[in-house]
Amino acid sequence: MPVHDWTRVEAGIFHAFHHRWISAISDALNEGVLPEDYYALPEQHAAGFGPDVLTLQGSRDDENGSAAPDASGQRGGLLVAAPRLAPTAETDMEFYRRKQTSVAIRHVSGDRVVAMIEIVSPGNKSTRHAMRSFVEKAAEFLDAGVHLLIVDLFPPGPRDPHGIHAAVWDEIAGQEYAPPADKPLTVAAYETALSVRAYVRPVAVGDALPEMPLFLEPNGCVQAPLEPTYQTAFAAMPRRWRRVLESAT
16 A cells, blocks of 8 residues: 555544554554564653654563573564664764763563654644654664664655654764655664664655564564554545545555
8 A cells, every 4th residue: 555645634634543553553563573572552651752652571581581582593483583674874983872861761561661663743843842852852762772663754844854864863873864855755763782773765655665674672673564554554544534645646
């Protein structure tokens, strides 16, 4: 299914789709994508940041605090694999450590947050403060060792002239990024360790969503089910708004 032009509808219509999509992503992750000692929860709140899907690591089985892999190298029957994509960019020095205290990450379950998925909404770009807050929190979570996957299906605007990934990458690496003119939307996965690697795929309205890594540990990821969950969420939208969006593709 092609990515739709969400600028054709009001923010509230995308907000309704957004809720369905994050629930579909969380369900798919929990139904066979994540290893058994990991799980996903939608719309939890961590340290003042509002990630759409949190991926957490629960209790582990062996005395060293990690679920033992079987003979095939799998955990819980599911492989935590190296990414299939080559990184687009990497910070050229140890990840910039901020002078201020890094954000404290907590969750009511007590389990460890290892990754977050954020689907950008119009509100994230609506004001200079909202945009700055988004970028700063993304950088803080990467600094704290939490991997990110950011999906931005809205074109660059006055507060992010090259898209949200460009703003995040400038914050953490001081490097510029500009999407291709014919693919202004962006899906970006971030792998954080001593440095941060960005895996960026430009997208245009009419494209299918690309397969993207969701990192659970450095050099270890699962494939985020973006395209099938987008289809699931869109199919559940009111027919009236599906017609509006489909008429533009």
